[in-house]
């Protein structure tokens with residue numbers, strides 16, 4: 001028997017291809033396909049009913065979805081800006097430190113070492129209206145004598161989530177910007193001072209253009225993070241009260257597992273991923289523009 | 299246009315004092331060169347003048363006004379850095395116009411000034427490039443252009459040519475000299491290269507370990523060094539400096555070789571005094587191949603054995619053996635010499651120097 005033998009490279013790559021297919025490609029195709037069906041976990045047969053773009057059409061007019069979408073974008077915008085400012089401030093302070101800079105850098109990374117679930121629990125406790133640290137502190141300082149319903153009022157809960165997010169991830173900005181500051185040549189700053197710049201002008205015209213690419217890298221990383229924000233919210237409010245802190249991914253998971261409407265949930269997930277891609281592309285554009293500007297060699 | 303005065307200027311880093319109370323008066327429009335070996339405090343001094351380093355003690359005056367605590371922007375000076383320190387994200391045009399923009403001038407006022415400076419420095423065709431697209435020499439010129447555009451009271455240069463190759467360095471040296479003639483500003487120029495200092499400066503300040511060793515015109519520091527250090531630092535190749543003792547009205551070297559005591563030191567030394575004898579290569583030459591310092595030159599003749607020669611074309615450096623050491627001489631209208639050859643040399647003793655061996659100070663009045 002003269003059997004056909006596949007070429008060696010093909011054979012050698014085959015295991016990798018099989019593993020990739022099993023864990024990435026097939027689930028991806030399956031989920032994409034299921035977003036075109038009315039698939040419910042409780043009715044497996046519904047997986048075979050093809051409904052075209054009905055799920056997507058439904059999302060387009062779904063107020064709940066767009067509210068969660070808008071809230072996610074809002075959280076992303078506010079969190080990224082606040083983290084950017086705080087991270088920049090932190091990085092500049094640490095860069096000024098003449099002693100113990102290494103220690104400060106390590107301490108700065110602590111929040112990143114905690115699981116987001118733990119951060120969620122921690123802040124849930126701190127913002128608790130009865131026994132929380134925040135109310136306790138406010139009352140002791142005499143700033144208020146009421147128990148502020150942090151996690152119960154919609155916008156206060158949003159604020160509490162924002163604080164938790166910012167606390168846990170400002171260090172991403174701080175570390176990347178610090179890396180930029182440390183890599184920056186010192187002479188242009190001195191040249192700017194001699195050229196007549198005030199400290200603010202020196203920052204604005206010399207330091208900032210230089211660290212901008214580093215800030216954009218942090219933005220890219222963090223925009224992906226926040227666009228898929230789930231764990232902290234899940235723990236702190238679970239999208240509540242009355243869906244007033246619902247974000248994209250808490251909505252997706254509720255639709256998928258609580259309502260068991262997997263097809264619709266998958267469609268939502270693909271729209272959400274689109275959002276992430278848009279942000280990533282946007283920040284990458286900014287990054288490469290900023291890099292060309294400072295003629296970076298990387 | 300301004301004078302600069304340093305009065306007992308001190309710089310400390312923590313408990314480490316690196317500039318020890320130096321005094322210096324720089325006249326308006328003067329070109330001053332600060333020279334000295336690496337680490338002697340030249341940059342530190344310059345940076346204090348610029349306002350980039352706080353003054354730890356003494357007074358710093360620019361145009362008669364004490365500026366110790368003024369930030370750099372209030373001092374109206376321009377500085378050219380060794381690494382050029384161009385703004386990497388700005389074009390040449392923006393780099394050069396930056397200080398004017400900061401000063402609040404309008405773009406249409408800035409443009410002609412930048413273009414004028416670019417013409418002077420032959421940078422017109424590069425105005426829209428970024429620093430990363432320029433060669434070292436071009437970056438250097440942009441750095442100078444940026445300084446000129448500011449029209450400062452005082453120009454500060456910190457080893458501006460040390461990153462250039464030898465040819466470009468010579469060329470830029472001439473450019474800087476022309477520039478000073480044109481802009482007529484006060485210039486303080488730091489270099490470790492004594493040739494740059496000699497060719498450019500009106501006066502040279504020689505620094506060593508945070509002290510000023512000597513201040514003087516190039517002729518001064520070359521012909522009348524106050525100390526052994528200055529004598530050895532200025533001049534290339536360096537002055538021959540050999541330890542000796544005074545005995546029987548002669549200069550006696552360690553191995554017993556002798557030279558007559560130069561006439562001008564007769565009354566200034568005592569028998570048994572430990573000295574360092576100094577003679578420049580120009581004043582030690584094979585007979586017939588050098589120039590006496592004058593008709594009444596006090597020339598001592600002696601046969602020396604040649605160890606090694608370095609032909610430079612128009613002249614040859616001759617290393618010869620005397621008093622158990624190697625002495626450098628300069629041979630004009632050179633002919634070929636072979637190592638080991640003995641030939642008559644002239645020591646022009648009227649140009650010789652004697653320094654106290656302990657203190658290193660000159661023994662001349």
Ligand SMILES: Nc1ncnc2c1ncn2[C@@H]1O[C@H](COP(=O)(O)OP(=O)(O)O)[C@@H](O)[C@H]1O
Pocket residue numbers: 311314316334335336337338339340341342343
């Ligand atoms: N930031 C600093 N901290 C401590 N010592 C310094 C600092 N900057 C310079 N020095 C010391 O001051 C001395 C003079 O330095 P510098 O002025 O740079 O010398 P140079 O004459 O080569 O320009 C050197 O011994 C140097 O080690």
Ligand SMILES: [Mg+2]
Pocket residue numbers: 340341342
């Ligand atoms: Mg230096």
